[in-house]
Every structure is written in C-alpha cells, then in structure tokens.
Amino acid sequence: MELLSPIVLSIEVAAAATSVSFILGLYIAKQVVKLRRMKAFVDGILTLPLVLPPTVVGFFLLLIFGRNGLLGNMLAAMQVSVVFTLTGAIIAATVVSFPLMYRSARGAFEQFDRELIYAGRTIGMSEARIFWRVIMPGCKPGIISGLVLTFARALGEFGATIMLAGNIPGKTQTMSLAIYSAVAGGNREKSYMWVVVIMLISFACMLLMNLFSARTRKTAAGGTVTI
Amino acid sequence: MTLSACIKKKLGKFTLDVKFETSGGILALLGASGSGKSMTLKCIAGIETPDEGRIELDGRVLFDSAKRINLPTRERKVGYLFQHYALFPNMTATENVMAAARGSRAERRRIAEEKLASMYLLDSKNKYPGQLSGGQQQRVALARMLVGEPATILLDEPLSALDSYLKWQLEMELVEIFRGFDKPVVYVTHNRNEVYRISDDVCVLEHGKSENVVPTQDMFLKPRTLAAALISGCKNFSRARKTGEHRVFAEDWNLELDVAAAVPEEVKHIGVRSHAIKAAHISRGLSQKEPLPGDAHANVFACRIDKIVREMFSVIAMISPEGADPGSKHAAIRIKMVNDKWDALGDPAVSFSIDIRIDPAEVLLLE
Numbered sequence: 001m002e003l004l005s006p007i008v009l010s011i012e013v014a015a016a017a018t019s020v021s022f023i024l025g026l027y028i029a030k031q032v033v034k035l036r037r038m039k040a041f042v043d044g045i046l047t048l049p050l051v052l053p054p055t056v057v058g059f060f061l062l063l064i065f066g067r068n069g070l071l072g073n074m075l076a077a078m079q080v081s082v083v084f085t086l087t088g089a090i091i092a093a094t095v096v097s098f099p100l101m102y103r104s105a106r107g108a109f110e111q112f113d114r115e116l117i118y119a120g121r122t123i124g125m126s127e128a129r130i131f132w133r134v135i136m137p138g139c140k141p142g143i144i145s146g147l148v149l150t151f152a153r154a155l156g157e158f159g160a161t162i163m164l165a166g167n168i169p170g171k172t173q174t175m176s177l178a179i180y181s182a183v184a185g186g187n188r189e190k191s192y193m194w195v196v197v198i199m200l201i202s203f204a205c206m207l208l209m210n211l212f213s214a215r216t217r218k219t220a221a222g223g224t225v226t227i
Numbered sequence: 228m229t230l231s232a233c234i235k236k237k238l239g240k241f242t243l244d245v246k247f248e249t250s251g252g253i254l255a256l257l258g259a260s261g262s263g264k265s266m267t268l269k270c271i272a273g274i275e276t277p278d279e280g281r282i283e284l285d286g287r288v289l290f291d292s293a294k295r296i297n298l299p300t301r302e303r304k305v306g307y308l309f310q311h312y313a314l315f316p317n318m319t320a321t322e323n324v325m326a327a328a329r330g331s332r333a334e335r336r337r338i339a340e341e342k343l344a345s346m347y348l349l350d351s352k353n354k355y356p357g358q359l360s361g362g363q364q365q366r367v368a369l370a371r372m373l374v375g376e377p378a379t380i381l382l383d384e385p386l387s388a389l390d391s392y393l394k395w396q397l398e399m400e401l402v403e404i405f406r407g408f409d410k411p412v413v414y415v416t417h418n419r420n421e422v423y424r425i426s427d428d429v430c431v432l433e434h435g436k437s438e439n440v441v442p443t444q445d446m447f448l449k450p451r452t453l454a455a456a457l458i459s460g461c462k463n464f465s466r467a468r469k470t471g472e473h474r475v476f477a478e479d480w481n482l483e484l485d486v487a488a489a490v491p492e493e494v495k496h497i498g499v500r501s502h503a504i505k506a507a508h509i510s511r512g513l514s515q516k517e518p519l520p521g522d523a524h525a526n527v528f529a530c531r532i533d534k535i536v537r538e539m540f541s542v543i544a545m546i547s548p549e550g551a552d553p554g555s556k557h558a559a560i561r562i563k564m565v566n567d568k569w570d571a572l573g574d575p576a577v578s579f580s581i582d583i584r585i586d587p588a589e590v591l592l593l594e
Contacts, residue, residue, distance in 0.1 A: 118274045119313035121300035123327035123375050133326070137317035 005170050006178040007197065009086070010155055013174055017093035017154035018101075022147060025101030030131075032102075033109045043106075050099035057096055058163025065091070065164065088165035089172045093154040100153055104146025108139035141213055148209040152202055230379045230411040234270050234280035234290075243267065243277075245437040247430045253405055253412045254440065255422040257458055258432030264415040267432070268381045271413070272307050273300035285378050306377030310384045312368035314356035320367045321352045327375045342370045361393050362400070369404060379411045386421065398425065419460050423447055431455050453593050456498040461591060462561045463504070467497040475592070479557040481550040485525040487588040496593040501563040503589030506544075506572060507582040526585040532577050533559065542569040546581065 032042055049057050065072045065082040075082060082088045112135055120130040136143070158176040165172040167181060175194050182191035231248040243263040247254065256264045269275040271282055271289070279292040284305070289298045314323050324339035325332075343352050346366045351359055359367065365385065372380065385401065386394045402425055405412050414426055422429055422443060429446045431438045433454040441451075450456040453464065465479035469490045475497055476483045484497070507527065530546040537543075543563045551558040562583065575581055 113313070115309050115311065115313040116315060118269075118272070118300070119307070119309060119315075120326070121274070122272055122303075122305055122307040123371060124301045124329075125326060126301070134315055134317075 006173055006175045006194065009089070009172070010174040010176075013086070013089045013093050013157075013161075014151055014154040016090045017097055017157075018147065018151045020090075020094045021098040021101040021150050021154070025098060025146070025150070026105050026143070029102050029105035029109055032106055046102055047099045049095050050103075054096055054157070054159025054161075055163060058092060058160035061088075061092060061095065061160060061164045083164060084166045084168060084172065086165070086172060089161050089174065092160035092164045093157040096157050096160050097150045097153040101146045101150040104142050104149065105139070108142025108146075109135070111142075112138050144212055145209055148205050152205050155201065155205075156198065228285060228378075228410050230271070230282075230284050230413070232267070232271055232280070232282045234267070234277035234282065236266065236270065236275070236277045238266075241435055243270075243435040245432065245435070247437055247440050249411045249413065249428065249440065251409055251411055252427035253414055253425055255426035255429040255443065256413060256415045256432055256437075257417070257419065257422050257429055259417055259458070262432040263435040264417075264432055265383050266435075267437075268307070268383050268413065268415055271303075271379075272305045272381060273298060273303050287378075304375070304378040306372040306375065306380040308365075308368055308372055308380070308382045308385050310388055312356075312364050312385075314364060314368055314371070316356050319353050319355055320348060320359065320363075320370075323356070323367055324371045324374055327371045329375075338374060339370075342374045343367070346370050361389055362397055365397050366400070369401075377410070379413065380405070380408065382412070382414045384416055387416070387418070401425070419447075419458060431458055433458075450498070450591060451594060453496050453498070456496075456591055456593050461498040461500050463499045463501065464496055464557050464593075466557070467494055467592075469494055473587075475590070479551065479555045480528075480548045480560070481552065482528055482548050484585060484590060485587040486590045486592065488590075488592060490592060493594055494592045498591035498593055499560075499585055499589060500591075501543075501561050503586050504560065504562045505584045505586070506562055506564065506569075507584055526587055527582055528585070529580055530560065530583050532575055532579050532581060535577060537566075541565050544569075546583065549580065 028046065032039065032046070035042060062083070063069050065075070065088065067073075067076065067083070072082065080087070082091060116134055116138065117130055120134050125133070156176055157174075158180070161172070161174065162177060162180075167173050167177045169178075169181075173181065175198050179191050179194045179198070182188075182194060229248060229250040233246045234243065236243040241261075241263070243266055245263065245267045247256075256267060258264050266275060270277045273289065276297060277290065277292065280290065281288070281292070282290040284303070287298075288294070288296050289303050289305075290296060315326065318326065320343060321336065321339050324342055325335045328335040328338040330338070340349070340352060343349055346369065348363060348366055348370065351363050351367075354363075356364055356367070382401075386398055389397060398421065414422075416422060426443050428440050429443045430440045431446070431452075431454055438452060438455060441455075446455055447459045450459050450461070456464070465477035467475045467477050469492060470476045470483060472489060473486050474483060475486055475490055475494060477497055486497075529549045531549055532544055532546050534545040535542060536545075541563055542565075543561060545559045545561055547553060547558045547560065560583070572581065
C-alpha cells in the first residue's frame with residue numbers, strides 16, 4: 001500500500017484539480033468571450049500561471065495560503081490548513097492546470113458559429129438550452145482536448161506542489177515528487193519504476209484524446225454542410 | 228399583419244437608417260453587399276440592437292428606444308432563415324425541428340414529424356444536416372422556422388450561396404411556400420432578378436439608407452432615383468438638366484435628347500438601359516449619313532467604339548459620344564446586341580464610329 005500511495009495521491013490530485021479547472025474554466029471562458037473591454041488584460045491574468053515558472057506560482061500560493069497570508073488567516077480560523085496538506089497539492093495543481101482548460105474552452109467558444117446561437121434564439125430556445133444542446137456539443141472536441149491536457153498537466157505538477165504542499169510520503173508525495181526523492185536518495189530502481197508508470201499514464205491520456213478526437217472528427221465530417 | 232421598422236444604428240463610419248412597413252406579401256430589401264440589409268434583419272430579429280427607433284409587429288412593440296422596450300429574440304416570434312440555414316449539425320432533421328416545437332418530448336416529436344412530412348422530408352428525418360442535400364437542408368430549416376408559427380419571416384439571402392441550377396429549384400420551392408403564408412415576409416438579396424421574380428414590393432437600400440417601399444414592377448419599369456435605376460440593372464447614366472418640355476441635355480454625353488415623357492424640373496440624371504440603345508450602322512461621316520429606317524430620326528448620335536467584349540451569344544460594346552469629354556466619369560455608354568445583328572453592322576472594330584439611336588420612350592428621368 002505504501003508503495004502505491006504516490007499513484008493514488010497523484011490520481012486523486014489530478015482528478016480533483018481537473019474537475020475544478022473544468023467547471024471554472026468553462027464558466028470563466030464563457031464570461032471572458034462576452035467581455036467587451038479589458039479582454040486582453042483579463043486573459044493575460046488568467047493565463048499567467050501557465051507561463052510563470054511553477055516555483056513562482058508556488059511562491060505566490062504560499063503568500064496567499066501561508067500562515068500570514070490573506071486566505072491563510074481566514075482558513076486557519078476555520079481550522080483548515082492548506083500548507084503541507086493534500087488540499088494544498090490540489091490547489092497547486094488546479095492553479096497551474098487551469099489555464100489549459102480555460103484557453104481550450106475559450107478557443108472553442110470563440111470559433112463556434114454564432115449563427116447557430118442566433119438560430120436557437122429565433123426559434124425560442126432558452127439560453128441554457130442553447131448552451132447545453134447546441135454550443136457544448138459543437139465545442140466538444142476542443143473542450144475534451146483541453147480536459148486531457150489539464151489532467152496531464154495536473155498529474156505531472158511538481159514545482160508549485162512542492163512549494164505549497166511539500167514532499168511528505170503518504171500524505172502529499174505524488175509520483176513526480178516520488179521521482180525527485182528517489183533520484184535525490186540515489187534509489188535508481190525506484191526512480192525508473194516511477195518514470196515508467198508516469199510515461200504509461202501520460203501516453204494513455206494522449207491515446208485516449210486522439211481516439212476521441214478521431215471519432216468526433218468522423219461525426220463532425222458527417223455534420224458539416226455539404227451541398 | 229403588419230411589420231413596421233424605423234431604425235437607426237451607427238457602426239463606425241457606417242450609419243444604418245432604415246424605414247419601411249409591410250403588411251403581407253413579400254417585401255424585398257435590395258442592396259449591394261455592405262448596404263446594411265442583413266443588419267436590418269438582425270435588428271428586427273433582436274440579434275442586434277439599434278441605437279434608436281421602433282419596431283412593431285402585429286401591434287406588438289418589439290423595440291422602442293424611447294420607451295426602452297427591447298424584447299429578447301426568443302419572444303419576438305420572428306422566423307429567420309439564415310444564409311447557410313444554421314441547422315444544428317449535432318442533431319438529426321427531426322431533432323432540429325423538435326428544438327423549435329413546444330410541449331412534451333413526445334408531443335414535440337409528433338409536431339416535428341408532421342411538419343417534416345408536409346415538406347416531403349420523412350425519408351430524411353433521421354439524417355444529420357451534413358447528410359442532406361442543399362434543397363433538403365433548406366426545407367428542414369424552413370420546417371424548423373415554421374413550426375414555431377412566427378408572425379413574420381425574414382430571409383437573409385437564402386439563395387446566394389448556391390450554384391445556379393440548385394438555386395432555381397430552391398427559389399421555386401421558396402416562392403411556393405411563401406405564397407401560402409399570409410404574414411409579412413422580408414426577403415434580403417442583392418440579386419435584382421430574384422427580386423423581380425419573387426417579391427411584391429421592394430425597398431432599396433444604399434449605404435445604409437432606405438428608400439421608399441415601391442411595388443416591384445414600378446421599381447424596375449419606372450425607377451425614380453439614381454440608386455434605384457442602378458440596382459434595377461440600368462448601366463448607362465449621365466448627369467442631365469431640363470432644356471425643354473420633352474428635351475434634356477445629357478452633360479456627360481454632351482448630347483441633347485428627345486424624351487417621350489414630360490421632363491420634371493428636378494431631373495438630375497438620365498438613365499438608358501443597354502437594350503434600349505440601337506446601333507444603326509457604321510457611320511461614314513455626317514455628310515454621307517444614310518437615312519435611318521422608320522420614324523427614327525430623333526436621338527441619333529455618332530459614337531466611337533472604345534472596347535468590344537464578345538460573349539457566347541452577344542456582343543457588348545463600350546462606346547462614347549463623339550462630342551463627349553473622354554475624362555467624364557459617365558461618358559461611356561454600354562450597348563449589347565446579339566451576334567448576328569452585330570455582324571450585320573459589318574463587324575465594326577475598336578475606334579470605328581457607329582450611329583446609335585436612343586428610344587425617347589426608354590429614357591429614365593431620375594432625381
């Protein structure tokens with residue numbers, strides 16, 4: 001069990017981070033597309049965690065969630081601690097992977113044919129119905145690929161995680177941290193094993209995405225307007 | 228059953244300023260691309276919001292800037308046929324139509340299938356838009372639009388993306404459907420032939436500004452303005468001023484013309500359609516000019532051939548009156564005749580001189 005704990009932790013962290021990024025990413029992307037002013041600025045802020053070194057992101061997260069941080073104080077009053085906990089690992093992975101989901105969703109929404117939305121309105125469909133029945137199916141390929149990238153990024157997250165959540169075996173040590181510890185401790189066999197495991201999981205992710213996009217391309221080809 | 232719109236909208240340098248009213252029948256909004264036709268339809272449908280104005284449909288106010296009324300699209304009961312039909316690609320024909328129907332799922336399915344059956348589409352009911360032909364797509368889009376029982380129908384250049392054969396077929400289908408529709412239909416197009424064939428009334432748009440609504444026949448036979456004459460297909464224009472009860476002086480052509488109709492004081496331009504200009508013969512100088520046949524002595528002028536373009540069955544020649552200033556914008560006159568007639572003239576070449584006759588009854592007097 002102790003041997004498997006980095007895998008379990010990694011998947012827990014990645015799944016939780018992906019879920020949060022998915023919901024937030026879709027929602028925020030939809031709002032940003034509607035923005036008329038400050039679009040570039042807001043977009044820049046939201047994409048920042050992607051381009052900053054993860055250690056810098058981790059540093060900021062420590063500032064925010066640390067004992068003297070803005071949120072850290074409030075959370076401490078509620079008996080919740082983030083630093084050196086699984087929650088911290090999830091937060092770090094979420095912040096770092098969020099821009100991938102957000103950007104993919106935004107791209108998909110922006111490229112979506114607006115006439116279909118207008119058509120939905122003229123025939124009396126509600127905005128919610130248009131979103132779920134028309135926009136989401138049309139944006140599915142972009143959103144799914146964003147989802148897979150987000151998951152892969154969260155799974156491999158290292159820098160921000162080690163800053164905020166530390167590297168505590170059995171508690172916050174995910175696979176990428178386990179590799180670091182194994183290499184640092186001179187344990188070659190263990191590091192090889194984790195490298196192989198991570199590669200397998202990542203490859204499976206990409207394979208899944210390609211399979212899926214090939215399938216949607218096929219249905220999309222049947223769905224394009226051919227006269 | 229009346230649709231009235233009076234809207235203004237500024238978009239950068241472009242200003243839309245449209246006013247029209249229609250009750251039943253097909254009203255064509257005719258204008259070149261970029262004249263604001265589609266924008267007008269989008270304002271009526273509530274997809275775009277005008278800066279000011281009022282839109283009313285069957286006594287319901289859809290938009291009124293003064294009273295701050297702006298009904299959302301879905302409550303306007305406006306049927307909109309998009310240029311590329313805007314069918315939902317992830318839904319079958321039936322599901323597309325169901326999306327516009329109301330009631331329980333079973334009820335909506337029944338309504339949708341009934342509508343598809345009435346459009347001869349039952350065989351395609353489970354097909355996706357990408358699997359349908361252009362004609363079937365148009366009919367599915369129409370079915371989807373009609374199932375919501377709209378109070379008016381707006382068509383945004385539904386035929387312009389099609390090749391000519393399919394276009395003809397779909398145009399006839401459209402007309403058949405709208406002849407039986409007793410509510411106002413607004414048809415946007417840049418194609419004057421479509422307007423002539425399809426519409427009852429026409430409203431010309433130029434640079435965002437609408438002219439008065441006129442019966443289609445009048446607009447083609449008796450255009451009143453330069454813009455209307457241009458868009459009705461007239462190719463030859465000259466600035467003009469009145470010189471007599473039935474005489475005008477065409478400034479660009481440097482000619483004085485007889486006109487059958489009484490010339491109004493405010494005439495600013497004249498127009499002559501290409502087919503109304505008859506080329507008589509190659510002139511051999513004025514002294515040797517042979518008399519023209521029939522009554523035609525009026526309005527005969529010597530012109531120089533500037534350019535000859537041969538088409539499959541006819542010849543188009545650009546000519547200019549010999550007295551005209553070649554730098555003038557409208558100096559060139561375009562004439563068109565069938566190959567045989569051109570050859571009978573002796574197949575004149577560029578820089579030859581020919582005599583033309585402009586029929587006094589065919590001169591359009593424009594404001």
